[in-house]
Amino acid sequence: MKKIFFLLLMSIAASAHAQDDAIGRFFGKYLEDQRFTVVSVSPRMFRLMAKVNWDTVSADVKQTVTHLQSFRILSTESTPYAFYKEALAMIDRKQYEDLIMVRGGKDDFRFMIRATGNTINELLMIAVDKDGFTLMSFVGDIDLDRLSRLAADMDIKGMENLKNAKRK
Amino acid sequence: MIKALLEKYWQAETTVEEERVLAGYFRGPGVDPDLRPYADLFAYFEEESRVSPGPDFEARILQAITPVRQFRWGMAAAAATVLVVVAGLFLFESTAPTGGRGVANPATAGRRIAGPATGNPAAGSPATGNPATAPVADTYDNPEQALAAVRHALLIASVHLNEGRKQISNR
Numbered sequence: 001m002k003k004i005f006f007l008l009l010m011s012i013a014a015s016a017h018a019q020d021d022a023i024g025r026f027f028g029k030y031l032e033d034q035r036f037t038v039v040s041v042s043p044r045m046f047r048l049m050a051k052v053n054w055d056t057v058s059a060d061v062k063q064t065v066t067h068l069q070s071f072r073i074l075s076t077e078s079t080p081y082a083f084y085k086e087a088l089a090m091i092d093r094k095q096y097e098d099l100i101m102v103r104g105g106k107d108d109f110r111f112m113i114r115a116t117g118n119t120i121n122e123l124l125m126i127a128v129d130k131d132g133f134t135l136m137s138f139v140g141d142i143d144l145d146r147l148s149r150l151a152a153d154m155d156i157k158g159m160e161n162l163k164n165a166k167r168k
Numbered sequence: 169m170i171k172a173l174l175e176k177y178w179q180a181e182t183t184v185e186e187e188r189v190l191a192g193y194f195r196g197p198g199v200d201p202d203l204r205p206y207a208d209l210f211a212y213f214e215e216e217s218r219v220s221p222g223p224d225f226e227a228r229i230l231q232a233i234t235p236v237r238q239f240r241w242g243m244a245a246a247a248a249t250v251l252v253v254v255a256g257l258f259l260f261e262s263t264a265p266t267g268g269r270g271v272a273n274p275a276t277a278g279r280r281i282a283g284p285a286t287g288n289p290a291a292g293s294p295a296t297g298n299p300a301t302a303p304v305a306d307t308y309d310n311p312e313q314a315l316a317a318v319r320h321a322l323l324i325a326s327v328h329l330n331e332g333r334k335q336i337s338n339r
Contacts, residue, residue: 039307039321041314048311061319071318100332109328125325136321148333151326 026090026135027074040072060149068140080133084108087126087135096124099144106130113142120144174206 030036046068054062076083096112109127113120120142127134170193176182177190193199194210308314 039317040305041308041318042306045306045308045311045314049315052311052315057315057319061322064322065315065318068318071321073321100329100336102328102332102335109332111325111329111332123325125328127328136325138322138325144329147322147326148329149326150322151330 026087027072030074035078036074036076038074041070043069046070060146064146064150067142068138070139071137073134073136075132075134077132080128080130083133084126084128170200170203
């Protein structure tokens with residue numbers, strides 16, 4: 001009898017956890033951690049963006065942003081490789097599938113997606129190098145080709161600066 | 169004659185009829201003094217054979233072997249506690265995000281982003297982090313700042329995406 005209750009409790013706890021995505025758990029764990037920089041934008045804020053002046057924003061950016069529901073980024077400069085490992089271990093492989101994995105030895109990044117059918121519901125980017133670890137999550141309806149065009153439109157030099165700016 | 173029968177009895181070779189004869193003999197008055205010790209034994213057998221189950225025998229046996237289904241208050245209390253705790257967890261989870269949403273206390277604002285990270289162009293303004301358990305809390309209370317951060321992040325993701333795609337196509 002007790003075992004049944006225990007199992008019931010565990011299954012409820014497990015299902016409650018399952019609703020939490022991997023990045024959600026990682027965020028929950030390090031949200032208050034002083035070593036981490038956290039930026040998150042809620043669905044409510046995405047709706048409020050409709051009131052912003054979009055005149056200077058390119059059509060691709062606008063399309064991409066309006067299809068997003070939420071955005072989160074978590075980054076740290078301390079023990080980046082350890083956090084990279086932990087984040088990878090925390091990701092539920094049943095939910096997320098690998099999209100792109102680039103391993104440069106000390107400079108790794110990978111993209112993972114959560115998809116239903118042909119629609120990508122979440123794009124996860126996990127990147128690490130000796131200077132830092134970054135975990136980024138875009139939730140919404142994500143068009144990879146459109147996303148890819150955002151950077152392709154800009155000149156390479158500008159992009160390099162942007163990449164460096166990301167952690168400093 | 170009786171001694172021969174008794175001998176047969178000890179060998180367990182007597183018939184029911186012969187045993188009845190033996191019992192009758194020992195019950196009777198003229199028991200051979202040599203055999204007197206056995207009279208008590210047979211008297212005991214006789215006595216024991218008359219013992220029969222009482223009228224409530226069956227009922228008592230049934231009661232003894234039927235599992236008692238009594239209500240376990242301890243178990244019920246445990247179940248109720250589990251239910252209350254689980255329900256509480258769910259209620260707490262569903263109400264917590266709405267309670268804490270919005271602009272965080274300015275006193276705590278910017279505390280989370282420490283050190284060189286404040287120079288991050290994406291986090292141009294001090295971040296007003298939300299410590300609530302909401303999965304996606306707002307760092308910014310201004311949609312323009314939020315948009316700027318998202319655009320910045322999108323570009324970073326886009327760069328990496330292209331880099332990854334390029335490497336894949338080069339292989």
